[in-house]
Amino acid sequence: xxxxxxxxxxxxxxxxxxxxxxxxxxxxxxxxxxxxxxxxxxxxxxxxxxxxxxxxxxxxxxxxxxxxxxxxxxxxxxxxxxxxxxxxxxxxxxxxxxxxxxxxxxxxxxxxxxxxxxxxxxxxxxxxxxxxxxxxxxxxxxxxxxxxxxxxxxxxxxxxxxxxxxxxxxxxxxxxxxxxxxxxxxxxxxxxxxxxxxxxxxxxxxxxxxxxxxxxxxxxxxxxxxxxxxxxxxxxxxxxxxxxxxxxxxxxxxxxxxxxxxxxxx
Numbered sequence: 001x002x003x004x005x006x007x008x009x010x011x012x013x014x015x016x017x018x019x020x021x022x023x024x025x026x027x028x029x030x031x032x033x034x035x036x037x038x039x040x041x042x043x044x045x046x047x048x049x050x051x052x053x054x055x056x057x058x059x060x061x062x063x064x065x066x067x068x069x070x071x072x073x074x075x076x077x078x079x080x081x082x083x084x085x086x087x088x089x090x091x092x093x094x095x096x097x098x099x100x101x102x103x104x105x106x107x108x109x110x111x112x113x114x115x116x117x118x119x120x121x122x123x124x125x126x127x128x129x130x131x132x133x134x135x136x137x138x139x140x141x142x143x144x145x146x147x148x149x150x151x152x153x154x155x156x157x158x159x160x161x162x163x164x165x166x167x168x169x170x171x172x173x174x175x176x177x178x179x180x181x182x183x184x185x186x187x188x189x190x191x192x193x194x195x196x197x198x199x200x201x202x203x204x205x206x207x208x209x210x211x212x213x214x215x216x217x218x219x220x221x222x223x224x225x226x227x228x229x230x231x232x233x234x235x236x237x238x239x240x241x242x243x244x245x246x247x248x249x250x251x252x253x254x255x256x257x258x259x260x261x262x263x264x265x266x
Contacts, residue, residue: 055115059108063087071104074156078102088123095128101159105149110136122177130176137170140194165193165201172204230254 061070063086073080076099077092092100116135139145144152145167156163164170172191179185191204233251240247 050115053115058110058114059106061087070107072107072153074103074105074153074159075099075101076158080104085121086119091129098160099158101161103156103159127180130174132175133173134164134168135171135173137168140167140169142167162201165191165195165204168193 059070063082064084065082067080067082067087071080075092077094077097078100079088079090079102081088081090089102089104091102094100114136116133137149138147139149139152141147144155146152149168165172170193172189172193174189174191177186187208189208190206192206193204195201195204230252231254233253235251236249238247238249239245
């Protein structure tokens with residue numbers, strides 16, 4: 001994961017001062033990456049403008065060694081594990097149990113406008129729960145929920161969702177995939193906390209994106225979609241059929257069907 005500060009100012013309702021960035025995994029772990037497209041010209045221009053902004057690196061972690069140096073954990077049943085490929089971050093095994101939520105915070109504190117880059121790989125195929133990024137978080141400033149969230153970590157040993165949307169000031173980005181009903185129910189949502197007095201959680205919704213195209217591949221056998229449930233087998237290179245080309249060959253095996261697929265990239 002990489003975090004930069006940028007010389008571009010984004011204003012979202014309310015103020016964002018010194019805050020923490022953290023990752024929240026709810027329910028059973030469901031890691032994934034999702035590619036969405038927004039074809040509005042104004043959104044594309046704004047995105048390109050942000051991408052081109054001057055940046056200063058303030059945080060970097062490949063997740064390969066001793067995660068406790070840069071992160072700390074809330075939650076009773078979740079796990080964090082370093083591997084050569086990065087951190088494996090898993091929530092607890094009990095669906096619907098708040099103690100199975102897992103919250104991983106950066107120890108560093110960030111100020112101003114930031115740009116976050118991360119690689120995120122789904123490791124399971126469960127059909128429930130959601131993954132959330134909480135960005136630039138502070139407490140609401142009313143005791144015991146002081147702006148410095150480390151001062152009331154003891155109130156989040158069991159990470160009830162309502163603790164965050166009622167008592168924190170932050171930006172929420174959530175990802176959901178493999179939900180019942182197929183790809184049309186996958187989504188990415190942005191929310192703004194806290195809930196306003198007299199309102200409920202649903203009023204925090206800022207924007208929602210659905211119907212993301214799968215830019216990798218589509219495969220169906222005997223009426224069953226095989227877009228998920230794949231396991232890595234191998235990868236190699238070979239001389240391409242066209243002059244001066246090399247082909248990358250990736251071999252995948254499906255967990256539930258006797259299918260092995262090769263993907264070529266020239």
